[in-house]
Amino acid sequence: MANSTFETTRDRHNDLVRRIEEARAAYYDRDSPTLSDADYDRLYRELGEIEERYPQLRGADSPTASVGGSVDSSFTEVRHLAQMMSLDDVFSLEELAGWEERMSQVTGIADLPMTTEVKVDGLAINLLYEEGRLVRAATRGDGYVGEDITANARTIASIPKALAGTVPRRVEVRGEVYFPVTAFATFNEARVAAGEKTFVNPRNAAAGSLRQKDPAQTAKRPLSMVVHGVGFVEAGADFTEPTTQHGWYEQMRAWGLPVSPYTKLLAGRKAIEERIAQIGQARHDLDHEIDGVVVKIDDLALQRSLGATSRAPRWAAAYKFPPEEVHTRLLDIRVQVGRTGRVTPYGVMDTVLVSGSNVSRATLHNAQEVARKGVLIGDLVVLRKAGDVIPEIVAPVEDARNGSEREFAMPTACPSCGTLLVEEKEGDVDLRCPNKAACPAQITERIAHIGARSALDIEGLGDEAALALTQPENNRDQVAAALVAGHAVVLEDGTRLELADAGDLPHAEQLATADAMLPEPQAPVLTAESALFDLRAEDVRDVMVWRPTTVKGEPTGDWAQVRYFWTKAHKAKRVKGAIVYEQVSSTASKMLTQMLDEMERAKSQPLARVLVALSIRHVGPTAARALADAFHSMDALRAASVEELSVVEGVGEVIARSLLDWFTVDWHLGVLEAWARAGVRMADEPQQAISDVLAGLTIVVSGAMPGYDREGAKEAITSRGGKASGSVSKKTSLVVAGPGAGSKAAKAESLGVPVITEQQFGDLLEGGLAAVGL
Ligand SMILES: NC(=O)c1ccc[n+]([C@@H]2O[C@H](COP(=O)([O-])OP(=O)(O)OC[C@H]3O[C@@H](n4cnc5c(N)ncnc54)[C@H](O)[C@@H]3O)[C@@H](O)[C@H]2O)c1
Numbered sequence: 038m039a040n041s042t043f044e045t046t047r048d049r050h051n052d053l054v055r056r057i058e059e060a061r062a063a064y065y066d067r068d069s070p071t072l073s074d075a076d077y078d079r080l081y082r083e084l085g086e087i088e089e090r091y092p093q094l095r096g097a098d099s100p101t102a103s104v105g106g107s108v109d110s111s112f113t114e115v116r117h118l119a120q121m122m123s124l125d126d127v128f129s130l131e132e133l134a135g136w137e138e139r140m141s142q143v144t145g146i147a148d149l150p151m152t153t154e155v156k157v158d159g160l161a162i163n164l165l166y167e168e169g170r171l172v173r174a175a176t177r178g179d180g181y182v183g184e185d186i187t188a189n190a191r192t193i194a195s196i197p198k199a200l201a202g203t204v205p206r207r208v209e210v211r212g213e214v215y216f217p218v219t220a221f222a223t224f225n226e227a228r229v230a231a232g233e234k235t236f237v238n239p240r241n242a243a244a245g246s247l248r249q250k251d252p253a254q255t256a257k258r259p260l261s262m263v264v265h266g267v268g269f270v271e272a273g274a275d276f277t278e279p280t281t282q283h284g285w286y287e288q289m290r291a292w293g294l295p296v297s298p299y300t301k302l303l304a305g306r307k308a309i310e311e312r313i314a315q316i317g318q319a320r321h322d323l324d325h326e327i328d329g330v331v332v333k334i335d336d337l338a339l340q341r342s343l344g345a346t347s348r349a350p351r352w353a354a355a356y357k358f359p360p361e362e363v364h365t366r367l368l369d370i371r372v373q374v375g376r377t378g379r380v381t382p383y384g385v386m387d388t389v390l391v392s393g394s395n396v397s398r399a400t401l402h403n404a405q406e407v408a409r410k411g412v413l414i415g416d417l418v419v420l421r422k423a424g425d426v427i428p429e430i431v432a433p434v435e436d437a438r439n440g441s442e443r444e445f446a447m448p449t450a451c452p453s454c455g456t457l458l459v460e461e462k463e464g465d466v467d468l469r470c471p472n473k474a475a476c477p478a479q480i481t482e483r484i485a486h487i488g489a490r491s492a493l494d495i496e497g498l499g500d501e502a503a504l505a506l507t508q509p510e511n512n513r514d515q516v517a518a519a520l521v522a523g524h525a526v527v528l529e530d531g532t533r534l535e536l537a538d539a540g541d542l543p544h545a546e547q548l549a550t551a552d553a554m555l556p557e558p559q560a561p562v563l564t565a566e567s568a569l570f571d572l573r574a575e576d577v578r579d580v581m582v583w584r585p586t587t588v589k590g591e592p593t594g595d596w597a598q599v600r601y602f603w604t605k606a607h608k609a610k611r612v613k614g615a616i617v618y619e620q621v622s623s624t625a626s627k628m629l630t631q632m633l634d635e636m637e638r639a640k641s642q643p644l645a646r647v648l649v650a651l652s653i654r655h656v657g658p659t660a661a662r663a664l665a666d667a668f669h670s671m672d673a674l675r676a677a678s679v680e681e682l683s684v685v686e687g688v689g690e691v692i693a694r695s696l697l698d699w700f701t702v703d704w705h706l707g708v709l710e711a712w713a714r715a716g717v718r719m720a721d722e723p724q725q726a727i728s729d730v731l732a733g734l735t736i737v738v739s740g741a742m743p744g745y746d747r748e749g750a751k752e753a754i755t756s757r758g759g760k761a762s763g764s765v766s767k768k769t770s771l772v773v774a775g776p777g778a779g780s781k782a783a784k785a786e787s788l789g790v791p792v793i794t795e796q797q798f799g800d801l802l803e804g805g806l807a808a809v810g811l
């Protein structure tokens with residue numbers, strides 16, 4: 038038994054060694070990795086753990102005992118004077134603390150001074166300076182022997198050919214060559230355009246550029262370098278060696294070498310952890326990619342006494358950030374139709390965890406963007422989600438292709454209504470569905486927009502409700518797809534549905550099976566926004582809403598997949614537990630009844646918000662407010678000329694024309710009529726009546742105000758006779774605090790200045806202090 042466990046482990050060990058060696062060859066020798074760093078690190082870790090348990094498996098040539106990389110035969114071999122090492126990685130602050138703890142124990146010194154440095158994600162370089170002159174540059178290779186890239190290195194501006202000041206006889210300077218992130222995207226685009234292979238990330242672009250056969254090619258690339266250590270040193274007569282790591286950096290800076298401005302000398306766990314957090318925050322503001330923070334014991338005498346393993350020094354640790362870049366399979370490229378009819382392709386991928394959230398969809402913007410990136414359906418792709426930003430498909434892993442990949446073709450007809458798409462050129466060519474009146478996808482999007490904060494701000498009318506009201510079958514299709522993907526579905530009566538063992542059936546058949554398990558599809562209760570305000574409780578009572586819920590203790594589900602109709606949950610990033618799709622009929626769903634109540638209130642929102650809610654092209658909150666302030670009513674706007682409209686501050690000819698064009702379309706007028714009949718406000722009180730309601734008041738607005746940007750909110754105050762101020766003092770009459778207001782509300786409270794919420798802002802503008810109970 039024990040033996041067979043050992044055999045299984047040995048097989049796994051062999052398998053890991055093979056895969057790691059393959060990955061290393063692709064990464065170091067061909068500058069074209071087939072695994073993401075995160076996947077590589079996982080395999081490498083597992084190998085280390087196995088060898089810890091079974092030391093007999095660790096041979097002298099195991100990847101855990103060596104520095105990855107080799108020498109390409111087209112370069113001359115260079116033997117380094119001192120070995121170039123790798124670093125031992127830690128993947129959590131606890132692990133880092135464990136390392137620090139051990140260092141304190143071994144040295145007998147608590148809170149050792151350490152340098153904290155950014156871990157530049159580039160290519161290691163060894164520069165040999167003799168009597169201050171650059172005589173040789175080499176790659177790391179296997180750590181002992183690297184490739185001679187002197188001619189290439191000489192083309193890099195930040196590598197000095199001569200050092201300034203007092204120099205040693207010989208010194209090996211170690212640094213990292215990188216490809217500036219700002220130049221990377223355009224560089225890759227140019228390669229696609231030229232029919233050349235793309236680089237999956239800046240590190241590989243740096244490696245590929247530095248290892249060119251022709252230095253003239255390297256010279257064309259915007260490479261740069263930072264130094265992060267020294268190797269062999271022969272001091273000679275005049276030069277005295279520094280005794281600390283940071284001392285070396287000062288020396289190197291004095292010589293004219295590029296030292297990282299982010300290095301700091303710190304002591305103590307807390308200070309180091311804070312620095313790591315800081316660097317993590319600023320990660321994307323740097324000109325080079327970093328994949329972590331390196332911590333090094335500063336004292337060189339201690340460094341020497343601690344020594345190194347066969348591949349890494351014991352006196353340093355590399356804390357690695359969670360991966361922001363992963364590899365995943367691009368299963369399909371589909372298209373979606375937006376509110377203005379714009380048709381955009383998006384990638385559907387195997388769900389992966391990246392930067393802390395699960396991702397399975399990423400927009401591809403338009404057909405040109407797909408071409409620029411050079412991705413094919415079926416490709417292994419590099420997916421990136423830097424910090425909190427939107428996931429992006431960066432590039433295909435071209436080396437992983439097997440010929441089954443196919444090109445994406447942009448549809449010529451609308452996927453929602455079948456109408457032929459029209460082209461529109463604004464930089465890239467955008468495709469739009471011209472069937473604005475009847476295209477279900479556009480209707481759904483427009484209805485969801487009516488409820489948006491900047492429009493009529495109707496709680497409960499979001500993407501999910503809009504879809505349930507207008508395209509219930511679409512909502513249901515998503516649930517069927519979720520069943521196929523292995524999620525559970527719970528019906529209103531508590532029945533739990535799951536699709537067991539359908540894995541072998543073709544996808545379409547699985548979908549059909551799932552479809553048959555679900556309750557009958559419903560007919561939409563709403564087919565146009567004109568009828569929105571006529572909805573009654575009895576209309577929505579039986580509307581079925583499917584919504585994903587997470588269940589504790591079950592494996593992580595796929596939120597991105599359901600984003601289509603459940604934006605809020607997606608934003609909340611509730612990724613623990615599996616998704617269970619709940620069927621919630623409206624009797625149980627407070628959401629839709631609440632929505633009706635909210636809609637009643639929304640009817641008296643000011644004209645500007647009604648204008649925003651109409652989805653008129655180019656008419657956003659700012660323009661809408663300017664228009665409403667100048668014209669006061671829908672009728673007046675409609676009767677105005679282009680000239681009259683475009684003289685309004687903040688409204689140009691483009692907006693004026695767009696608005697007047699909008700009024701010429703019959704069904705648009707139908708919407709206005711229907712809304713007016715239902716009681717939606719079509720005129721504001723004339724300006725004079727409210728012009729001085731805020732006279733004598735000094736008002737501070739802080740945080741977000743629905744429907745107003747910063748300037749708009751100020752203008753709304755001043756146009757009513759008030760004074761808008763940016764800072765809170767005793768003279769402040771009132772603070773309006775919206776989301777993100779921060780310290781101003783607190784300050785107001787401490788000064789006894791009244792604070793109202795952003796929801797009361799509208800009342801304040803309309804009725805002054807009395808309207809907000811002050
Ligand atoms: N994707 C793949 O298939 C694949 C394959 C092999 C390696 N890798 C990646 O490479 C890593 C292993 O490579 P490695 O052995 O070069 O180790 P490493 O990149 O984790 O760390 C060592 C290197 O960091 C560099 N470095 C950057 N900033 C530094 C600083 N301030 N101080 C000191 N050194 C600094 C040095 O060049 C040093 O050689 C893996 O963790 C993985 O991320 C990926």
Ligand SMILES: [Zn+2]
Binds near residue numbers: 452454476
């Ligand atoms: Zn359409």
